[in-house]
Structures are given as C-alpha cells and as structure tokens.
Amino acid sequence: MKYLGYVFEHLRKDLRLEWRSRDAINGMLFFVLLMVVVFSIAFDPAGYPSVTRQISGGILWVGLLFASMTALNQSWSREQRNQVLEAQRMAPSPASALFVGKALANMLFVLAVEAVLAPIFVVFFNLHVLGNAKLLALILPLGTWALVVNGTFFAALGLRARNRELLLPLILLPLSLPAVLMMVQATTGVLTGELDPIYLRSWITQLAGYDLIYTVVCVLLFETVLNAE
Amino acid sequence: MSTAAPIRSETAAAAASLDSVSKIYGAFAALRNVTTSFPAGSSTVILGENGAGKSTMLRVLAGLITPTRGKAIVFGGPPHLHRHRVAYMSHSTMLYDELTAMENLTYFATLHRGDGCACVGSPEMALRAVGLDPALTRPVGQYSQGMRQRASLARVLQTDPELLLLDEPFSNLDVKSAGQLVELLADFRTWPVPGGGSRTLILTTHQASLAEPLADRTLTMRQGQIVDLSTGTNG
Numbered sequence: 123m124k125y126l127g128y129v130f131e132h133l134r135k136d137l138r139l140e141w142r143s144r145d146a147i148n149g150m151l152f153f154v155l156l157m158v159v160v161f162s163i164a165f166d167p168a169g170y171p172s173v174t175r176q177i178s179g180g181i182l183w184v185g186l187l188f189a190s191m192t193a194l195n196q197s198w199s200r201e202q203r204n205q206v207l208e209a210q211r212m213a214p215s216p217a218s219a220l221f222v223g224k225a226l227a228n229m230l231f232v233l234a235v236e237a238v239l240a241p242i243f244v245v246f247f248n249l250h251v252l253g254n255a256k257l258l259a260l261i262l263p264l265g266t267w268a269l270v271v272n273g274t275f276f277a278a279l280g281l282r283a284r285n286r287e288l289l290l291p292l293i294l295l296p297l298s299l300p301a302v303l304m305m306v307q308a309t310t311g312v313l314t315g316e317l318d319p320i321y322l323r324s325w326i327t328q329l330a331g332y333d334l335i336y337t338v339v340c341v342l343l344f345e346t347v348l349n350a351e
Numbered sequence: 352m353s354t355a356a357p358i359r360s361e362t363a364a365a366a367a368s369l370d371s372v373s374k375i376y377g378a379f380a381a382l383r384n385v386t387t388s389f390p391a392g393s394s395t396v397i398l399g400e401n402g403a404g405k406s407t408m409l410r411v412l413a414g415l416i417t418p419t420r421g422k423a424i425v426f427g428g429p430p431h432l433h434r435h436r437v438a439y440m441s442h443s444t445m446l447y448d449e450l451t452a453m454e455n456l457t458y459f460a461t462l463h464r465g466d467g468c469a470c471v472g473s474p475e476m477a478l479r480a481v482g483l484d485p486a487l488t489r490p491v492g493q494y495s496q497g498m499r500q501r502a503s504l505a506r507v508l509q510t511d512p513e514l515l516l517l518d519e520p521f522s523n524l525d526v527k528s529a530g531q532l533v534e535l536l537a538d539f540r541t542w543p544v545p546g547g548g549s550r551t552l553i554l555t556t557h558q559a560s561l562a563e564p565l566a567d568r569t570l571t572m573r574q575g576q577i578v579d580l581s582t583g584t585n586g
Contacts, residue, residue, distance in 0.1 A: 131461045135447070142449040142490070205443040208415055209506070213462035214435040349431075351416055 128215045132223025139200055140231060146193035150235045153189040155242065157181075162246040171248060172314075178247045179309035182239075183302055187269055187295075190232050194273040195290055197228055198281055207281070210348075217345040221274065225340075228270040229263075236262060252315030257322070261312065264329045265305035271333065272297055275340040279347050304329040365424075366391040366514050366551035367412050372421035373575075374407050381407040382418070383575040389514075392549030394540060396562040399572035405555035406441075408572070409516045412553065413439040425514065435463065438512035442519040444503040448492030452478055452502040453485045456509055463510045477509035478502070481535065496523035504532065513544055517554035521561045529561045536565055 140146055161181050167174040201207040210220055243249070251258075276293045280286035308325040311317030368388035374381045382404045389395050389412075397405045410416045411423045414430030414437075426433045446455045456474035475485040481501040491502055500523050507515060517536075521529045540550050556562045559569070571579035 128462065131458060135450075135458050138454070139447060139449050200447065200449075203448065205441050205445050206447055208439070208441060209445040209459060210462075211415060212413060212434055212437070212439055213459065215462040 125216060125219055128219035129223045129226070132220050133226050136197065136224055136227035137230070140227070146196050146228075146231050147234055149192045149196070150189040150231065151238060153192060154185045154235060154239050157185040157188075158239070158243055158246050161185075167246065167248040171250075174247050175249065175252070175313045176310060178243070178249060179313055180306045181247075182243060182309065183265060183305050186232065186236065186239075186266070187298060187302065189235065190228070190266075190269050190273055191290055191294065193231055194228060194270070194277040195280075195287055197224055197274065198277050202281065207348075217348045218341045220348070221278070221341060221344040225267075225271050225274040228274050229266055232266045232270060233263065236266065249313065251313055253312040253317070253322075254315075254319075255312065257312050257326070258309070260326060261305060261308045261329070264326065264333055265301070265309075267333050268301035268305065268329060268336070269298065271337050271340055272301075275336075275344065275347070278344065282350070301329065301332050304332065364391050365389055366393075367423070367425045367430075367553070369408070369411065369418075370422050370424065372408075372411060372418040372423060374404075374411060374416065375419045380575050382411070384421070385575070385577060386421075387570065387577055387580075389551055389553055390568075391551055392540075393567045394536075394552040394565045395554075395568045395570060396559070396566040397553065397555040397570045397572060398557065398559050399555070400557060402574075403572040404575040405572055406518050407575075409439065409518050409553065409555060412514075413437060413516050415439070433514075435510075436513045437516065438507035438510050438514070439516040440503055440507045440518065440520060442522050444491065444499045446491045446499070446502055446506060449490050451488060451490055452483055452494075452505065453487070455491060455502065456506055459506055460509055472509045472511050474505070474509055477505040480508060481505045482531065497525065497528050500524055501528075501532075504535070508539060511542075511545075512550070513548055514551045515539070515553070517552070519556055520554055521556055521558050526561075529558075533561065533564050 165174060165177065201210060273290070273294055276297070277286070277290050279293070280289040283289045304325050307317070308322060308329065311322045311325065365388035369385050372385045373383055385408065397408065399405045407416070411418055412425060412430060414425070414434065423430055426436060430437065446452070450458070453474055456477060460474050478485045481504050483498065483501055483505065491499060494502065500520070504520065520532060524532060536552060540552060542550065544550060552565065554562060554565070567582065569581045570577050
C-alpha cells in the first residue's frame with residue numbers, strides 16, 4: 123500500500139509538471155496530426171477504402187510509436203534539470219516507484235493524444251470499423267502500455283549517454299517490433315472484421331503477455347539503471 | 352601533479368569515513384587515496400580550488416558515486432543503506448523549476464516518509480526556517496538565485512538529517528544571505544535528534560571566511576588529496 127502511495131506521488135508530480143509545461147502532449151499531438159495528414163494525402167483513403175482499412179492500423183501504431191519517443195526522452199530530461207534525479211536517488215523510497223509513476227504518466231499522455239487523434243484519424247482515413255469496435259478499448263491501452271513501459275525504461279537507460287535522442291530509437295524500435303506486430307494485427311483485425319476471433323484473441327493475449335513480461339523486467343532492473351554511473 | 356603527501360585523519364566515533372578512497376574518471380583522478388573520517392556531531396569545512404575533489408568527496412559520502420578503490424562508510428555501513436539519515440545539497444537546486452517551493456518540498460517529504468526514516472519536518476516549517484513564504488505561488492524557476500538556494504536548503508533540512516552534506520552552499524548568495532545561512536546551519540546543529548545522537552555537518556566551499564564560524568575542522572584539498580587538516584575555533 124505504501125508502495126502505491128509512492129507511485130501515486132510520482133504520478134501526480136509528473137502530471138502537474140506536464141500541466142504546467144504541456145511539452146510532451148503538444149509535441150506528440152502535432153507530430154501525429156501531421157503524420158495523419160501526410161499519410162491521408164499519400165494513400166487516397168476515399169479511393170481505396172479496403173486498402174486503407176488494411177494499412178491504417180499500422181499507420182496508427184507506427185505514428186504513436188514515433189510520437190511517444192519525443193515525449194519519453196523529455197520526461198527524463200525534467201529529472202536531469204537542476205540535478206533533481208540526484209535528489210530522487212537520495213530518497214529512501216523505492217526507485218521502481220519512480221519508474222512506475224513515470225510510465226503511468228507517459229501512458230496517460232499518450233492516451234490523451236489518442237483520444238484527440240481517434241476522431242481525426244477516422245475522418246481523414248474515411249474509416250468504418252467492420253469488426254468488434256469494443257475490442258479497441260482493450261487493444262489501445264495494452265498497445266500504449268507496451269510502447270511506454272519499454273520507452274520509459276530505455277529513455278532512463280540512455281540518461282547519461284551523450285546521444286540519448288538517438289539511442290532511444292536504436293534500442294526501442296527493435297525491442298518493440300513484436301509488440302508493434304501484435305497491436306497492428308489486432309487493430310487491423312478489428313478494423314477490417316476479416317480476422318478470425320480466435321486469432322484476434324490470440325494477438326491480444328500475446329500483447330498482454332508482452333506487457334506483463336516487460337513490466338516485470340523493467341521494474342526489477344530500474345534501480346540498477348537509476349544508480350548506474 | 353601534486354607532490355604533497357596525503358594527510359590521513361581518523362577518529363573513533365565517526366559519522367562517516369573514507370578509507371583509501373580513489374575515484375578515477377578515465378585518466379583523471381578526482382580523489383586519490385583519501386583516508387579521513389568525520390566525527391559524529393562535528394562540523395567540517397572542506398576547502399579547495401575548483402577541481403580539487405571536494406564535490407566528488409561529498410558525492411561519495413552521499414552514495415551517489417562509487418569509489419574506484421577504497422570504501423566509504425556512513426553510520427557504520429555503505430552510504431546507500433542510510434539514505435534516510437543523510438541529506439545532500441548540491442550547487443544545483445535539485446528542485447523542479449515548474450513547481451512552487453511548497454509543492455517541491457511536499458513531494459520530497461512524501462518520498463522520505465516510510466519505514467526506518469527519521470522524523471520528517473513539515474515543509475512549511477522548513478521554508479519558514481530559511482526565510483521563504485510557504486504561500487508563494489511562483490514556481491521555483493522564477494525565483495532569484497538566493498531564493499532558489501534557500502528553497503534547496505529547506506528541502507534537505509525538512510528531512511531532519513543526522514549527516515548533512517552541503518556542496519558550495521554559499522555560491523550565488525550575497526554576504527548578508529550567506530551570514531543568515533551560517534546562522535541557520537549553526538542552529539540546525541543544535542536541533543535534537545530523535546533517539547539521541549548528534550548532527551554532523553560537512554560542507555565544501557572556496558569562500559573560507561564565510562564558513563569559518565561553522566568550522567570545527569577544516570580540510571584543505573588539492574588535486575584529489577587532503578593536503579591540510581586544521582582544527583577550527585569551534586573544535
């Protein structure tokens with residue numbers, strides 16, 4: 123219970139910092155909106171509706187992956203400014219609570235962007251969901267957590283690196299490939315309605331498993347990463 | 352390279368000690384075979400020019416960096432095991448610019464509450480002690496340098512530390528504010544410690560005259576070594 127209290131404090135602090143600066147959300151939002159506009163022009167969604175449905179899941183998740191990377195690096199730079207991270211390291215509270223709080227905050231930021239993006243995406247790509255749309259309420263949070271849990275961890279890993287903006291995509295993109303495959307397949311399955319429900323359930327289950335494994339590993343290793351010199 | 356022989360200082364009842372500690376970054380030795388101890392209840396001022404190894408020594412004692420050789424002992428164990436009894440203030444504020452001083456302090460106070468942690472003072476009291484108004488609604492990023500320094504000091508004081516490590520606390524302060532800080536630190540040493548014990552203060556500065564009233568002992572460092580140890584007027 124005490125651990126959750128620490129997580130809540132970190133989460134509250136990150137939300138407050140974002141509310142005051144709006145750096146992360148604004149950056150992500152502009153990035154994904156530009157991407158939606160560019161791809162909608164490039165692919166002519168009105169002319170080829172079935173092709174659009176096939177590729178829109180991939181565009182959505184790749185766009186969110188790239189957009190979230192802009193915010194993930196930023197979330198740790200706040201801790202580095204004024205050496206606040208050293209104050210965090212000196213605190214007797216569990217280090218992993220800082221990680222979980224920050225990952226949850228990043229998740230909320232990306233979900234907020236998704237909430238704004240979803241209707242715009244539907245309009246620009248002329249989308250009509252042919253499958254069970256309710257499943258998106260499961261796929262979107264699971265996919266978002268897969269992106270942010272690894273992203274938050276590897277952004278922390280690169281904190282002391284000179285080229286950390288470059289380091290994050292170099293590590294995160296290959297590691298996220300299995301998750302991206304699962305979320306794209308599941309999302310496309312829902313949008314097209316062509317995927318067998320058994321396969322669809324299988325992709326979602328695998329995505330949940332991916333989330334669980336990476337969350338546990340990141341939580342267990344975070345203290346080592348935080349105190350690395 | 353200095354030719355001065357390193358001075359070794361050891362005492363029995365030590366709040367913290369360094370045993371043959373070296374810290375090497377690539378080809379640069381920030382600390383070279385330093386052995387010293389800081390008696391419980393004492394106030395030690397570490398003097399030295401930039402790059403003498405003062406900050407590195409404090410960071411080793413705080414457990415923020417691991418010595419390349421030798422060992423640091425704080426309250427009889429490795430520094431990271433006693434974080435609830437130690438506070439460290441660097442020359443940066445270690446506060447979030449976007450939050451007010453009160454928000455910053457409340458946040459850090461929460462992180463210090465828990466098992467094995469000493470009594471945590473209230474953020475309001477700590478801010479008042481350093482002469483800041485807890486009701487200030489401006490974020491710390493809009494404070495003057497002196498106000499930031501005081502807010503930073505309030506952050507460490509509120510954790511009620513038994514060992515207080517201050518890295519260049521007088522930088523960015525005018526003479527009057529520095530004098531007030533010295534008075535505050537002198538007062539801090541008299542605060543009772545829950546469960547007995549005493550408060551130990553270690554601070555680095557290159558403004559010896561400002562810290563003189565606090566100094567029981569003065570260590571002078573040069574090129575990663577302690578080259579002089581003297582007992583001050585308080586010692």
